[in-house]
Amino acid sequence: MTQDSMKAVVYHGPSKKSLDTVPVPKVQKPTDAVVRIVTTTICGTDLHILKGDVPAVTEGRILGHEGVGIIESVGDAVSNFKPGDRVLISCITSCGKCEYCKQQMYSHCEDGGWILGHLIDGTQAEYVRIPHADNSLYPIPEGADEEALVMLSDILPTGHEIGVLYGAVKPGDTVAIVGAGPVGMGALLTAQFYSPAKIIMVDLDDGRLEMAKTFGATDLINSGSGDTVAQIMAHTKDGVDVAIEAVGIPHTFDICQQIVRPGGHIANVGVHGTKVDLQIQDLWIKNITLTTGLVNTNTTPMLLKTVTSGKLQPERLISHRFSFDDFMGAYEVFGNASRENAMKVIINND
Numbered sequence: 001m002t003q004d005s006m007k008a009v010v011y012h013g014p015s016k017k018s019l020d021t022v023p024v025p026k027v028q029k030p031t032d033a034v035v036r037i038v039t040t041t042i043c044g045t046d047l048h049i050l051k052g053d054v055p056a057v058t059e060g061r062i063l064g065h066e067g068v069g070i071i072e073s074v075g076d077a078v079s080n081f082k083p084g085d086r087v088l089i090s091c092i093t094s095c096g097k098c099e100y101c102k103q104q105m106y107s108h109c110e111d112g113g114w115i116l117g118h119l120i121d122g123t124q125a126e127y128v129r130i131p132h133a134d135n136s137l138y139p140i141p142e143g144a145d146e147e148a149l150v151m152l153s154d155i156l157p158t159g160h161e162i163g164v165l166y167g168a169v170k171p172g173d174t175v176a177i178v179g180a181g182p183v184g185m186g187a188l189l190t191a192q193f194y195s196p197a198k199i200i201m202v203d204l205d206d207g208r209l210e211m212a213k214t215f216g217a218t219d220l221i222n223s224g225s226g227d228t229v230a231q232i233m234a235h236t237k238d239g240v241d242v243a244i245e246a247v248g249i250p251h252t253f254d255i256c257q258q259i260v261r262p263g264g265h266i267a268n269v270g271v272h273g274t275k276v277d278l279q280i281q282d283l284w285i286k287n288i289t290l291t292t293g294l295v296n297t298n299t300t301p302m303l304l305k306t307v308t309s310g311k312l313q314p315e316r317l318i319s320h321r322f323s324f325d326d327f328m329g330a331y332e333v334f335g336n337a338s339r340e341n342a343m344k345v346i347i348n349n350d
Ligand SMILES: NC(=O)c1ccc[n+]([C@@H]2O[C@H](COP(=O)([O-])OP(=O)(O)OC[C@H]3O[C@@H](n4cnc5c(N)ncnc54)[C@H](O)[C@@H]3O)[C@@H](O)[C@H]2O)c1
Pocket: 043, 044, 045, 048, 154, 158, 162, 178, 179, 180, 181, 182, 183, 184, 202, 203, 204, 205, 208, 223, 246, 247, 248, 251, 252, 268, 269, 270, 271, 272, 293, 294, 295, 337
């Protein structure tokens, strides 16, 4: 180890965070690796934590669950990686051995799941300790765009697995994605693997809708004006085949249950802090499927290939870049995304 202390974004309770000097993490278990962070980012979920919506995050916790880096040290039981290897960090830690991991439901790993920047210290630091390194890190192919790969830690697999795959998007489908944040954009980009006929993007922010159009959205609806449900229905024959909820509030869930056509799917992706009213008196007769989920990252290896081949270009989601010393500036911009025209902010630690 080259140094004993490092800079990291530390949570100090609701609305409080700072760039502090803290000890560099060390390998604690034989299956751990310590990774030097090269590039990281901020997620909408970090903003939820700072609002106090995720009480499991305790004071003193280093935030962040996305990033790429270089292996600094490994425990004796790590066999896939060695110091110097460049790696993509998954937001989901998985042991690879428990019942859930055997079902590829890594989000519910009995010794992992979403723990980074949540239950253990995260990636918004110069170094991070990654448990179960063999299963929770991916080697970065030679010559890959590492900033683009940061989008694979969380937002692309989330949009793809919990939005597109759980929503069962098929060729010819009409898909509505409610919420054009990074996760909704991840669903928009990956939905196109399956050739839907129409992708209707719904948001309050015209800037984000315009960006969605450049990513392949066919119809744009600003839900800030008029009757959103009627506007979406007007773009369809009798509703959408797939409604993807990528906001996480009762109003947008309600839109999804009103626009789904018989036989269709509602795929909820948003993190909800309050209950919603399920309109079962209307839905029981419609043969719909409703899914929920925390990202598993089981499709990350496939997504990695599509990004390295250039088929998918998630680097287009990057709107701002910051140096590590200006991490608080990155939070200021990402926390005021509409005002700042921000999508994904990148923080480099060169
Ligand atoms: N299920 C999972 O595994 C998982 C993983 C990551 C993130 N998430 C969740 O997914 C959701 C989206 O994440 P994000 O990072 O894109 O968040 P974000 O806050 O950047 O994006 C949300 C978007 O919703 C829009 N919006 C807000 N109110 C709206 C309304 N009434 N109508 C239409 N659009 C509205 C906002 O303008 C914004 O563009 C969040 O709830 C996040 O916590 C879930």
